[in-house]
Amino acid sequence: MEIKEAIKNRHSVRQYRDIPLEDSLVTRLKETIEECNQESGLKIQLVLDDPECFDAFLAHTMKFQNVRNYLVIAGEKGMPDLEEKGGYFGQRIVLEAQRMGLNTCWVGGTYKKGKCKAVLSPDEKILCVIAVGYGANEGKKHRSKPLDKVCGVKKEEMPAWFRDGMKSALMAPTALNQQKFFVTLKEDRAVIRAGKGPMAKIDLGIVRYNFEAASGHECSRP
Numbered sequence: 001m002e003i004k005e006a007i008k009n010r011h012s013v014r015q016y017r018d019i020p021l022e023d024s025l026v027t028r029l030k031e032t033i034e035e036c037n038q039e040s041g042l043k044i045q046l047v048l049d050d051p052e053c054f055d056a057f058l059a060h061t062m063k064f065q066n067v068r069n070y071l072v073i074a075g076e077k078g079m080p081d082l083e084e085k086g087g088y089f090g091q092r093i094v095l096e097a098q099r100m101g102l103n104t105c106w107v108g109g110t111y112k113k114g115k116c117k118a119v120l121s122p123d124e125k126i127l128c129v130i131a132v133g134y135g136a137n138e139g140k141k142h143r144s145k146p147l148d149k150v151c152g153v154k155k156e157e158m159p160a161w162f163r164d165g166m167k168s169a170l171m172a173p174t175a176l177n178q179q180k181f182f183v184t185l186k187e188d189r190a191v192i193r194a195g196k197g198p199m200a201k202i203d204l205g206i207v208r209y210n211f212e213a214a215s216g217h218e219c220s221r222p
């Protein structure tokens with residue numbers, strides 16, 4: 001599956017089939033996690049077969065069902081740009097999972113933090129978790145803000161690569177679907193700024209990964 005197709009097909013899935021992940025997929029997921037941790041210095045982990053983390057009132061309210069496997073996005077507390085990195089590398093794993101035929105959901109609030117089975121040292125912290133498994137459905141397309149609310153470049157003035165990047169940025173998952181980011185073009189490079197809002201910096205990393213993966217162009221720092 002092409003990366004742009006994976007971005008388009010990915011939606012949050014909160015209900016899963018109650019079957020364990022195939023060994024070959026677990027191996028591939030772990031390899032991707034290892035690559036991401038090596039590159040970023042993050043401490044992303046995969047927890048398998050733990051029904052407790054999503055056995056929470058808020059998780060039931062959001063209709064999570066049969067979540068037994070999840071990624072834990074974690075890293076050292078003092079790491080520069082920890083949140084943005086967590087979003088960026090977490091989304092890389094999410095899209096890899098999508099390409100393997102798995103489904104996912106980013107979760108920052110509606111899980112039981114105290115029951116999360118991640119193994120952490122005292123100087124590390126959890127940013128959020130990501131449910132992963134065989135979806136009972138494929139989720140559905142989220143509502144999106146109009147282009148001019150998230151981008152300073154007119155559609156007719158966008159280079160083709162920038163248009164591809166923007167299209168995928170608007171398909172990115174964001175906390176509460178807030179889409180609080182703004183993309184501009186500066187000296188032939190895209191620049192993405194985070195707005196204010198809960199988890200806006202994690203969102204920034206997620207949006208930047210989608211933009212770069214779809215456009216093939218690295219973004220500049222603001």
Ligand SMILES: Cc1cc2nc3c(=O)[nH]c(=O)nc-3n(C[C@H](O)[C@H](O)[C@H](O)COP(=O)(O)O)c2cc1C
Pocket residue numbers: 010011012013062105106107108109110111128139140141142171172173174175176177199202203206
């Ligand atoms: C950082 C982050 C945190 C999130 N936290 C939760 C959460 O606690 N509970 C939940 O049900 N969904 C959560 N979501 C999922 C969003 O609600 C979802 O991504 C958004 O509505 C867009 O829908 P989509 O993922 O289907 O494109 C979170 C998403 C992100 C990116």
